[in-house]
Amino acid sequence: MIDKQARNEEYIAYVEKKSPKAGWAISLFHAFLMGATICCLGQMFSDIIRSFFPMLDLLTLGSWINVIVITLTILLTAFGCFDRIAKFGGAGTFIPISGFANSIASCAIEFKKEGLVFGVGAKMFYVAGPVLVNGVAYSLIVGIVYFIIGLL
Amino acid sequence: MKKLGKQTYELSKPISIIAGYGLVGRKEGEGPLKNYFDDIENDDKMGEKTFEKAERKMFYKATSAVIRSAELSKEDIDLYVGGDLMNQLVSSNYVAENLQLPFLGLYNACATMTESFIVGSTFLETGGPSNVLCATGSHFSAAERQYRYPLEFGNQRQSYAQWTVTGVGASVISTKQKSSVRITKFAIGRVTDFGITDIANMGAAMAPAAMETLSTFFEETNTNQEDYDLIATGDLGKLGSDILKDLMAEKGYDLETNYIDCGHMIFNIDQDTMQGGSGAGCSASVFNSYILKKLQTGEFKKVLLISTGALMSTTTNQQGDSIPCIAHLVMFEGGVQC
Numbered sequence: 001m002i003d004k005q006a007r008n009e010e011y012i013a014y015v016e017k018k019s020p021k022a023g024w025a026i027s028l029f030h031a032f033l034m035g036a037t038i039c040c041l042g043q044m045f046s047d048i049i050r051s052f053f054p055m056l057d058l059l060t061l062g063s064w065i066n067v068i069v070i071t072l073t074i075l076l077t078a079f080g081c082f083d084r085i086a087k088f089g090g091a092g093t094f095i096p097i098s099g100f101a102n103s104i105a106s107c108a109i110e111f112k113k114e115g116l117v118f119g120v121g122a123k124m125f126y127v128a129g130p131v132l133v134n135g136v137a138y139s140l141i142v143g144i145v146y147f148i149i150g151l152l
Numbered sequence: 153m154k155k156l157g158k159q160t161y162e163l164s165k166p167i168s169i170i171a172g173y174g175l176v177g178r179k180e181g182e183g184p185l186k187n188y189f190d191d192i193e194n195d196d197k198m199g200e201k202t203f204e205k206a207e208r209k210m211f212y213k214a215t216s217a218v219i220r221s222a223e224l225s226k227e228d229i230d231l232y233v234g235g236d237l238m239n240q241l242v243s244s245n246y247v248a249e250n251l252q253l254p255f256l257g258l259y260n261a262c263a264t265m266t267e268s269f270i271v272g273s274t275f276l277e278t279g280g281p282s283n284v285l286c287a288t289g290s291h292f293s294a295a296e297r298q299y300r301y302p303l304e305f306g307n308q309r310q311s312y313a314q315w316t317v318t319g320v321g322a323s324v325i326s327t328k329q330k331s332s333v334r335i336t337k338f339a340i341g342r343v344t345d346f347g348i349t350d351i352a353n354m355g356a357a358m359a360p361a362a363m364e365t366l367s368t369f370f371e372e373t374n375t376n377q378e379d380y381d382l383i384a385t386g387d388l389g390k391l392g393s394d395i396l397k398d399l400m401a402e403k404g405y406d407l408e409t410n411y412i413d414c415g416h417m418i419f420n421i422d423q424d425t426m427q428g429g430s431g432a433g434c435s436a437s438v439f440n441s442y443i444l445k446k447l448q449t450g451e452f453k454k455v456l457l458i459s460t461g462a463l464m465s466t467t468t469n470q471q472g473d474s475i476p477c478i479a480h481l482v483m484f485e486g487g488v489q490c
Binding site for chain 1: 356
């Protein structure tokens with residue numbers, strides 16, 4: 001058995017070396033480009049809304065931008081274009097709220113065939129679920145740390 | 153049937169492939185082999201409501217077409233063997249219900265086509281049945297739903313990933329009727345696991361299985377690569393076939409000249425499929441169209457087809473277990489005098 005383990009380790013190391021690596025510089029540039037585009041779009045909507053409602057506070061304005069980006073993402077997902085954008089942009093499309101909206105919308109579309117309750121209902125958060133759970137868990141930890149720092 | 157070694161058998165009866173049919177989807181139909189496929193389906197859903205139904209429809213089309221092109225009717229087929237990638241082999245089960253033929257469902261993931269040939273020809277060798285239908289296939293969208301992410305989910309594929317082929321390959325093999333293509337030998341694979349856990353790197357996981365089966369076959373038949381016109385693996389992809397070449401070179405066999413991989417050759421490099429095709433439909437459709445046609449014309453005289461299958465489930469993979477793989481080898485002879 002030890003022989004087998006040694007063989008496997010050697011093989012895994014060989015495969016690691018042989019497998020093509022993603023060009024990280026290019027991926028990084030694509031992500032930057034896409035992330036920047038989404039943020040600029042957000043800023044554009046923000047400026048437009050502000051020109052109509054100058055009294056709006058920043059927090060409400062931010063919520064409106066989120067709603068717009070989410071709606072656009074869901075529309076693009078429904079028309080089948082979003083996965084192509086994401087293939088190009090990678091984390092640039094995933095990190096803004098667009099990635100989150102896409103993960104829910106794509107599941108909803110995908111599992112509609114299994115019915116509204118046990119399909120869409122049960123599996124809508126199939127991809128987004130882990131993100132939500134982790135998000136809540138980490139924000140709790142950060143909150144506790146913040147609280148302790150505040151006490152000092 | 154003669155046992156040549158632990159894994160290799162030689163068939164004593166002449167078992168002919170009297171018809172083959174390769175049906176593929178649009179993306180495959182735009183690839184380098186487009187002129188060889190018998191039919192290309194342009195609609196991903198084939199007019200059905202779900203991708204699972206579309207996969208079934210491909211099976212219906214390919215099986216009925218292959219029986220027609222063998223100039224037989226459904227009643228002449230004694231046995232149907234085959235499988236697919238869906239859980240519980242649902243696609244094949246529905247097709248078997250539709251055909252109303254005695255049916256043995258087989259699962260060896262992407263190695264199911266050669267497994268079907270092995271089981272089918274063994275049955276024929278017994279003298280029981282005289283015509284056997286073998287069919288396997290897969291559908292990109294149905295497989296993607298079952299194994300990976302929703303289709304519209306935006307994620308980037310790893311550079312070493314592969315693309316499940318939408319396609320079905322079906323053949324009728326027979327002892328009653330003769331054709332110029334025969335199945336003469338086969339080697340049953342052993343499950344091989346070299347510890348790869350990355351589900352995206354199927355080529356690297358499956359290459360050792362192909363190496364084990366192919367080198368054992370060479371040893372047990374006292375032959376080497378030079379004795380064959382073509383050695384084809386099922387769906388190792390570009391990376392996997394490069395690994396196989398390295399592994400075989402270590403064993404002293406040189407695969408540089410007459411070796412191809414069905415998954416590597418089914419797509420063009422610009423079709424964005426990374427390392428190439430995979431799936432039960434990959435070696436099935438490529439064999440039944442491209443390779444079979446060249447065997448029929450006698451351009452290839454001796455061909456080895458080694459379909460490789462990754463036998464993990466999504467559950468074991470999520471639990472961090474490595475991927476067990478298998479490779480079955482079937483030897484074909486073409487241009488035989490009837």
